[in-house]
Amino acid sequence: MRLRALLDTDALGLRLLGGEGELDRTVRGVMTTDLKDPSRYLSGGELVLTGLAWRHDAGDSEPFVRILAGAGVTALAAGEAELGDIPDDLVVACARHRLPLFAVNESVAFATITEHVVRQVSGERAGDLAAVVERHRRMMTSGPAGGGPDVVLDLLGTDLDLRAWVLSPAGRPVAGSKLSGGALPADIRAELAAAHLAAVRTGRRGPHRVTVGPATYSLFPVRSPGRAAGGSRDVRESVLSDWLLAVEADAGDWPEERLDLLQGVTQLIAVERDRRDAARTVRRRLAQEVLELVQAGAAPAEIAARLRVAAPVLLPGLGAAPHWQVVVARVEWDGGEIEGGPAAQALLEEILVDPLATGPEHSDRIAVAHTGAEAVALVPLPAVSSDEDGPEPGLHADTLLASVREPLSAGLNDDGRLTIGVSAAVHSAEGLRGALEEARHARRVAAARPGRVCAAGHQELASHVLLLPFVPDDVRRAFTARLLDPLREYDGRHRAELIPTLEAFLDCDGSWTRCAARLHLHVNTLRYRVGRIEQLTGRDLSRLEDKLDFFLALRMS
Numbered sequence: 001m002r003l004r005a006l007l008d009t010d011a012l013g014l015r016l017l018g019g020e021g022e023l024d025r026t027v028r029g030v031m032t033t034d035l036k037d038p039s040r041y042l043s044g045g046e047l048v049l050t051g052l053a054w055r056h057d058a059g060d061s062e063p064f065v066r067i068l069a070g071a072g073v074t075a076l077a078a079g080e081a082e083l084g085d086i087p088d089d090l091v092v093a094c095a096r097h098r099l100p101l102f103a104v105n106e107s108v109a110f111a112t113i114t115e116h117v118v119r120q121v122s123g124e125r126a127g128d129l130a131a132v133v134e135r136h137r138r139m140m141t142s143g144p145a146g147g148g149p150d151v152v153l154d155l156l157g158t159d160l161d162l163r164a165w166v167l168s169p170a171g172r173p174v175a176g177s178k179l180s181g182g183a184l185p186a187d188i189r190a191e192l193a194a195a196h197l198a199a200v201r202t203g204r205r206g207p208h209r210v211t212v213g214p215a216t217y218s219l220f221p222v223r224s225p226g227r228a229a230g231g232s233r234d235v236r237e238s239v240l241s242d243w244l245l246a247v248e249a250d251a252g253d254w255p256e257e258r259l260d261l262l263q264g265v266t267q268l269i270a271v272e273r274d275r276r277d278a279a280r281t282v283r284r285r286l287a288q289e290v291l292e293l294v295q296a297g298a299a300p301a302e303i304a305a306r307l308r309v310a311a312p313v314l315l316p317g318l319g320a321a322p323h324w325q326v327v328v329a330r331v332e333w334d335g336g337e338i339e340g341g342p343a344a345q346a347l348l349e350e351i352l353v354d355p356l357a358t359g360p361e362h363s364d365r366i367a368v369a370h371t372g373a374e375a376v377a378l379v380p381l382p383a384v385s386s387d388e389d390g391p392e393p394g395l396h397a398d399t400l401l402a403s404v405r406e407p408l409s410a411g412l413n414d415d416g417r418l419t420i421g422v423s424a425a426v427h428s429a430e431g432l433r434g435a436l437e438e439a440r441h442a443r444r445v446a447a448a449r450p451g452r453v454c455a456a457g458h459q460e461l462a463s464h465v466l467l468l469p470f471v472p473d474d475v476r477r478a479f480t481a482r483l484l485d486p487l488r489e490y491d492g493r494h495r496a497e498l499i500p501t502l503e504a505f506l507d508c509d510g511s512w513t514r515c516a517a518r519l520h521l522h523v524n525t526l527r528y529r530v531g532r533i534e535q536l537t538g539r540d541l542s543r544l545e546d547k548l549d550f551f552l553a554l555r556m557s
Contacts, residue, residue: 001027001117003075003100006047012116013108014077017091019100025074030117032110036060037067044072047117049110051079058089065090069097077113081106149269153177156247156265160258163248166222166269167193168350169240169411170404175269184246188212190406192219196244197411200235207251207262218251219244222266222273236338239411240331240418241346243273280349286310287367287378294432303429310367311380324432325394326423327352327377328439330447334415344375347418351404352377352395376436381425397422397442397457409452419446420455424482431481438479458482483553486536498536501529506551510541 004023007014016023028045031038034053042048048068055061068076076099078086086103094101104113149166156162157177165184166174171193173183184192191212196219199208207218222243245266251259290310293303307324329348331340348368368377381394400420401408408418421443423435438458446456458479487498501519505526508515516526530541539546 003027003047006113006117007102009116011108012113013105014113015103015105017086017101017103018095019075019098022075022098022100025100027074027117030114032114036064039067039071042068042071042073046073047075047077047113048073049077049079049104049113051110052082052087052090055083055087055090058087061087061089061093062096065093065097065099069099073099075100075102077102077104079104079106079110149175149272150177152265152268160261165189165246167196167244167246169193169197169242169244169407170347170350171407172350172353172404174243186403190403192217192246193244193407194410195219196221196246197239197407198413200239200242201411201413203235207247207259209250209252215248216250218247218249218262220247220262220266221245222269234338236333236416237343240343240408243269245269282313283367284345284369286313287376288369290378290432291369291371291376291436294436297433300429303432307429310378323381323394323425323427324435325379325381325425326432326435326439327379327395327400327420328436328443329375329377329418329420330373330443331375331412332373332417332419340373341370341375344373344418345370347408348375348377348420351400351420352379376439394425395422395457397446397455397460401453401455405453412452416452417447418453419443421446422455422457424458426481427485434481480553480556483537483539483549484557487533490532490536496529496532498529498533501526502533502550503554505530505541506547506554510547 002023003019003025006012006027007016007023026045027047029043029047030049031041031046032049033041034051035041036054038048054064065076076094078090078101080086080103086101091101104110153164153166153175154177156164163177165176167184167189168174171186171189173189176183183189192210195210196208199206199219200221207220209216209218211217222245223238245262247262251262286306286309290303290306293306327348329344331344331347333340345368349366352366352368366377366379368375370376379395397420400422412418421439421441423439423442426432426435442456442458442460445460446454449456484499487502490496491498501515504518505515508518512523512526516523519526521529534540539549541547541550
């Protein structure tokens with residue numbers, strides 16, 4: 001509403017004392033105060049009501065009005081009940097700062113004016129929607145890092161009673177209001193993300209409404225400022241990388257002002273998204289440098305030197321040199337005219353996040369590079385203590401996509417595919433080239449399967465695959481090292497002679513008595529050694545396939 005409409009309402013008892021040329025100003029809210037400095041409670045656009053209790057002498061008017069004008073207040077209305085006539089020094093100060101000034105007749109209660117303004121500005125509540133957007137803007141831009149999306153969602157909760165969350169396209173929680181009752185359950189996040197991506201692929205304009213269980217959610221796309229809604233670029237270029245704002249409410253009957261508010265909030269969150277992308281620049285560059293060295297066949301010493309630079313950035317405070325895993329991903333669209341590398345890079349940065357990670361930046365240990373349609377992630381793993389036996393921890397292809405397959409399939413629709421390959425962990429720079437080729441080959445195994453979202457790991461590169469002529473030598477060497485290195489390391493620490501035992505056991509066709517006799521061991525001692533071999537490698541020497549794998553690995557070593 002405009003100031004002119006207030007002046008024309010006789011029941012409000014307002015009399016204009018100054019600012020005749022400013023009556024087209026918009027009133028977005030109302031506030032009553034007698035504080036000398038009410039700036040912390042102002043967000044701009046208010047009609048300020050005051051009883052003048054803050055004024056003790058003529059010198060108080062100038063600083064009070066200067067504060068109101070600086071906060072973007074629309075007008076000041078002063079009550080006549082306290083002092084009778086409005087002091088001239090207040091009239092002069094308002095004229096100096098071009099702040100319209102009204103006198104309020106002593107017979108009119110401030111509550112009457114407040115109720116009228118609230119009813120005119122918003123028919124549903126006393127919240128000032130445009131002022132909330134402005135408060136969001138100030139919070140997000142205050143300080144070097146801004147307030148962050150959590151602050152924005154807190155304001156939505158306190159000002160509009162809206163429970164809201166920011167989700168990644170894979171359904172990962174990015175931010176949530178303290179008033180939102182905690183994080184959404186994983187199954188609900190996945191369903192919301194899938195519904196959002198499916199709606200985006202249809203080209204329908206948001207917000208998109210979806211009912212999950214008893215609740216209805218409105219889903220607002222969070223698009224990068226460079227990719228405004230309705231742009232000419234193909235939606236497939238950004239559908240798998242843009243965040244979404246999920247609000248637990250049905251926006252179908254919202255007034256235009258509230259929809260505009262939420263669209264403004266998504267723009268602020270998009271700025272935060274771009275800030276986080278910028279913060280990933282160093283990690284992306286490190287991954288790109290290592291990848292280029294590995295692909296160029298650089299000396300292991302040169303790669304190791306670059307890894308020593310990368311380790312403190314990717315694993316701050318770890319101390320011990322980490323092991324590494326390589327993950328390769330490709331996003332491919334029908335027709336092949338859209339480059340899938342950037343989308344694959346953004347997806348890997350979301351998919352590889354540790355769900356138990358804490359801190360403001362959940363992906364601060366994920367380094368992903370991309371070339372063409374392929375994205376390559378260099379994932380550091382804490383080094384296993386030399387006193388620990390058994391398989392090393394790391395990523396597993398069979399669980400990597402479990403929680404994100406549903407939403408990503410919806411985003412890929414009928415014309416896109418995501419395939420991922422995961423290498424084994426390597427202990428040094430020498431193994432990175434083999435790990436990269438191993439991950440690429442595992443991805444090709446995944447690409448041969450049906451489905452929109454597929455992954456394969458190094459465990460699926462079985463011995464019969466290694467006999468195929470197109471398998472790179474680096475993959476063969478990586479397979480051999482993965483199978484035999486745990487045994488060699490154990491022999492080096494404990495002098496257990498597991499490798500000679502394995503060779504004799506295979507030469508004797510798995511015969512316990514013949515092998516024990518050849519090695520001059522008791523059968524129980526042989527059984528203990530074979531059990532240790534199986535424990536360290538995760539294989540079963542009673543299975544023909546595992547025996548064949550060991551046989552080929554020993555022949556190629």
